[in-house]
Amino acid sequence: MATELYDLTLPGFVRGLKALSAILDKATAHAGATGVDPESYLVLRLSETMNPLIKQVQTVCDSPKLCVARLSGVAAPVHDDSEKTIADLQGRIADTLAYLQSVPRSAIDGQEGKDIVVTFPGGEMKFLGQPYVTGFAVPNFYFHLTTAYGLLRQAGVPLGKRDYMGVPG
């Protein structure tokens, strides 16, 4: 009855990415209704030392993409962070969802003990598959999703908690 790794990753990632897409649609609609350039949202930051909304959205996409690629070994699409508009970001979300949904359960289940190395400028972190998912990939995914949501809510986009939680399934 314990939970397979696919169920620990895919449903939440897919639901969160769809929620993000719907949140960005609401941002576009709010910009239209209030006469604001929707792209003005993309440079918003919570602080000068945090990444702006555009990078938060890119990271909401990369976090599950890299997680699933590392666990499954299925090559992921490369994105060069060249998006400039909300429409561009919607394309990236759709591309990420298509990749995630293309990876079969059989490539993810059973990888709980796989060695995972996350490299970043200046170092690397080593995990086994299961603690990598629950202790790194999932908290990271929700960090950037929440931050994107918070930035748009602070900008006045009419959002509620349900927009963040999304729709299961």
Add this chain to the structure above:
Amino acid sequence: MATELYDLTLPGFVRGLKALSAILDKATAHAGATGVDPESYLVLRLSETMNPLIKQVQTVCDSPKLCVARLSGVAAPVHDDSEKTIADLQGRIADTLAYLQSVPRSAIDGQEGKDIVVTFPGGEMKFLGQPYVTGFAVPNFYFHLTTAYGLLRQAGVPLGKRDYMGVPG
């Protein structure tokens, strides 16, 4: 090799609550260094329609407490949201950690199919144990932890992503 429910809940909740405690310590230190009343942070909000920091911290505590109580059936301490200071909030975090760490693995593992009902003003939501954890309790926990972190970072408290991620174990 699949993941038991205890491992899906306790380690992440404990790490996140300890991270929140350390973040609040940094906020207190920053307030002292800059001559700000540390309690002035507690009323900060990302928008007028979102809860202030004090409520975000209370909810970071309640989310795992209620999750573990619902899964395990082990009675949880009652908190009446009477905190007024960061020291009060630190007490609540400590109390929550003590409860979480008192619940045995045997009371949580195997509850994947348990009927869970979450009631709120105006309605209720029904789940089975596993989708309740991965689709509700965990995203909710990280939402409020990220929002608390973002509010303090926006207020100038010197925080980085590692403060949010905390220390495993």
